[in-house]
Amino acid sequence: MIEQDWIWGFVGGLLIGLGGAVYLLVNGRVMGASGIVGGLVDGSGMRTVWERVAFIAGVILAPIPIYPIYRTVETHITSNVAVIIAAGLLVGIGTRLANGCTSGHGVCGISRLSLRGITATVFYIGAGGITMVLFRHVLGVI
Amino acid sequence: MRNLFAFISGALFGAGLFISGMTDTAKVQGWLDVFGDWDPTLAFVMGGGILPxxxxxxxxxxxxxALGGEFPTPPxxxxxxxxxxxxxxxGMGWGLAGLCPGPSLASLSYGGFGHWLFVVAMLAGMMAAVPLRARLAEPAEA
Known part of the structure; x- marks a missing residue:
C-alpha cells in the first residue's frame, strides 16, 4: 500500500519537473531557484531581471489559490530565531558557492546525468542527514 | 513572452512544491532524519521531478x-x-530549518514570521557568498 503522502509527493514532483521543462524548452534556461534569486541579489543576473522576477512571482503566488482547497499543509518551522537565521545564511551562502540547490543540481542536474549535479546532491543530502543526527538526536536543538 | 512563460514555469514549480509537501519543514527534516521516523516522500518528489x-x-x-536563443551548454x-x-x-542549513530556496519562497504566502526570517537570512547569505566565492575558487590550472 503506497501512502497518500507519497502519491501527492510524486504528483507535486511531476509539476516541479514540468515547470523546469517549460523554463528549459521555452525560455532556454535551467530552472534553479537559488540561481534565479541569487542573480538578482548579487547583480550577476541583471540582464534577465524581469524573467527572474516573473518566475519568483509565480513561485510565491501559485500556492495562494491552492491553499484553501488542498489539504492544508502547515509549516513546522522551529520557533528558535537563532536556528532560523543560521539556517538561512548557510542555505544562501552554500547554494551560491555550489551554484545550485535542490532544483538546479537535484532535479535539473540529475535528469541530465550531470556529474556536478549528482555530486552536489550527495553532499547536501549527506550534510543534511549528519546535521539532523547532530542537532536533533545529540544536541536536541531542532 | 519570456516573462509570461517564466511566470507559468514558476507557478508550476511553486504549485508542485506546495502539493508535494516540500514546503512543510517537517517533511524535509523527516526525509533527512534517517535515525528518526524516516519519511521517504522527498524521494518520490525528486523522482517525479526528474522524469519530465x-x-x-x-x-x-x-x-x-521556443523563444529563441541557445540551450545552456553543460558546464x-x-x-x-x-x-x-x-x-x-x-545541506547543513537545509537540515537545520527544513527549507531550501524554492520551498522557502513557495511558503511565504502562509508561512508567517519564521519563513520570512529564513528568506531574509538566505538573501543576506547569497550576498555574503560573493566575496567568499572568489576566495575559495580553485587556483588556476596550469
Missing part, C-alpha cells in the same frame, strides 16, 4: 528554445572546492 526534466533534456537535442564536469564546500553548507 529527463524528457525535456532529450527534446533539446537538435532544437532551439565542464569538474568537481571544485566551491561545489563541495557549498553543498555541505547548504
Amino acid at each position: 526534466m529527463a524528457v525535456a533534456w532529450l527534446l533539446t537535442k537538435g532544437r532551439r528554445p 565542464a564536469p569538474k568537481i571544485g572546492r566551491n561545489l563541495v564546500v557549498g553543498s555541505v553548507l547548504f
Whole structure:
C-alpha cells in the first residue's frame, strides 16, 4: 500500500519537473531557484531581471489559490530565531558557492546525468542527514 | 513572452512544491532524519521531478528554445572546492530549518514570521557568498 503522502509527493514532483521543462524548452534556461534569486541579489543576473522576477512571482503566488482547497499543509518551522537565521545564511551562502540547490543540481542536474549535479546532491543530502543526527538526536536543538 | 512563460514555469514549480509537501519543514527534516521516523516522500518528489526534466533534456537535442536563443551548454564536469564546500553548507542549513530556496519562497504566502526570517537570512547569505566565492575558487590550472 503506497501512502497518500507519497502519491501527492510524486504528483507535486511531476509539476516541479514540468515547470523546469517549460523554463528549459521555452525560455532556454535551467530552472534553479537559488540561481534565479541569487542573480538578482548579487547583480550577476541583471540582464534577465524581469524573467527572474516573473518566475519568483509565480513561485510565491501559485500556492495562494491552492491553499484553501488542498489539504492544508502547515509549516513546522522551529520557533528558535537563532536556528532560523543560521539556517538561512548557510542555505544562501552554500547554494551560491555550489551554484545550485535542490532544483538546479537535484532535479535539473540529475535528469541530465550531470556529474556536478549528482555530486552536489550527495553532499547536501549527506550534510543534511549528519546535521539532523547532530542537532536533533545529540544536541536536541531542532 | 519570456516573462509570461517564466511566470507559468514558476507557478508550476511553486504549485508542485506546495502539493508535494516540500514546503512543510517537517517533511524535509523527516526525509533527512534517517535515525528518526524516516519519511521517504522527498524521494518520490525528486523522482517525479526528474522524469519530465529527463524528457525535456532529450527534446533539446537538435532544437532551439521556443523563444529563441541557445540551450545552456553543460558546464565542464569538474568537481571544485566551491561545489563541495557549498553543498555541505547548504545541506547543513537545509537540515537545520527544513527549507531550501524554492520551498522557502513557495511558503511565504502562509508561512508567517519564521519563513520570512529564513528568506531574509538566505538573501543576506547569497550576498555574503560573493566575496567568499572568489576566495575559495580553485587556483588556476596550469
